[in-house]
Amino acid sequence: MSANVLFDAPGPKARARNIVYTVVGVLALLGIAAWAGIRLYDKGQFEGELWDIFNYAGIRENILDALLSTLKVFALAGVLSLVFAVILCVARLSDHKPVRWVAVVFIDLFRSIPLLITIFALWVGIIGDMTPMWALVLGLTIYNGCVQAEVLRAGVNAVPRGQVEAAYAIGLRKTQVTATILFPQAVRSMLPTIISQLVVTLKDTSLGFMILYPELLYSARLIANNTPVGGTYPIVQTVIVFGLIYIALCLLLAALANWIERRGRRSKVGIVPAKAKELKETVPSEP
Structure with missing residues (x-):
């Protein structure tokens, strides 16, 4: 059997x-x-000569500027989405029903709307004039904040109920329980998922080319369509170079996540055993 x-x-x-x-x-x-x-x-x-375009200083400078623009948007969107996720998660877990339902509707709404539509709506001025960079940052923040809020909520709900009851029993308020017990354990348990969503945030910065933000994909399109060599456009070469850049960025982020996770595992220690010398000094010797 x-x-x-x-x-x-x-x-x-x-x-x-x-x-x-x-x-x-x-x-x-x-x-x-x-x-x-x-x-x-x-x-x-x-053809080998198609690779020669990457020897030009102007092309390399364009790639570097696009990389920095991508990292700037990713850094802003990553940090703001995590902060926004904490706010949404707290509202989602609130004891006040109106606050909880507003958070539920907001999260479900923006998780359902395609991210590109949100970014484009912000760019065309649905809430006022906005530069392409901030339209991209705000769109990524809203969408990924909603996703990360659900991730944090799952982590909070996974914390054993007995810990919460014990905290209330010793007189802690709900704010203290949330800040010192629930969220630290939720972040630790859901860290792989949080980092995975940050990788998605990094890749979604490529949507900026639709609103003319000069990030990596926008730069790749310019290079592939405007620098022909002998009448041939370097499409394959551009895809390889920029694809490797995206892969390298994602691998670096994954390596950072693994390093943080290893440090988190090492920090989960209990009572440190006393050394043999210390035990010998504290235990009285026989007469």
Whole structure:
């Protein structure tokens, strides 16, 4: 009898079918990749001189400026979305029903609206004149703040109820319980999800090119469409370079998350055992 209760183990015929499906799928993917490679080769996208555009000082300066613009928006949106998430989470968990329902409606509304629509609406002046940078920052803050608020709420609800009751029993107020017991444990338990959403925030900065904000994707589009070499536009080269930049940024953020998580695990220590020398000094010797 199989110990796996999630699904039945496949029989010989099912295993044979799975092998066939896998082989057919791999061959289909290889065929699509080969077809795309041949098309790109015929259009001259693999010519070595197309890489020469990245030797120009102006191109490198443009990429650096776009990178800094992306990081500036990400830093502002990341910090503001986390602050906004805490406010929304507190309102979502409020004992006052009107406050709680306002938070629920706000979170559900902006999680349902596509982020690009929110950014575009802010840019065209739905709440007044706004620069592309702040329209992008505010749009990312609203959407990701709503998502992060639900993440924090899940972490708060995961804290054992006995800890909250014990805190109230020793005379702590709700604000103190939330600030010293609930939120620290919620952040620690939900840290991987919080960092994952920050990675999404970083990638969503690319929506800025729709409102003419000069971030990485906007710069990539300018380079690919306006710097032909011998009549050929360096599309493949631009995609590779900017794709690697995005991958590097996401990997750095993931590495930071792992480092924070390791430090959090090391900080969860109980009573430190006394050293042998200290024990010897405190225990009286036999006469």
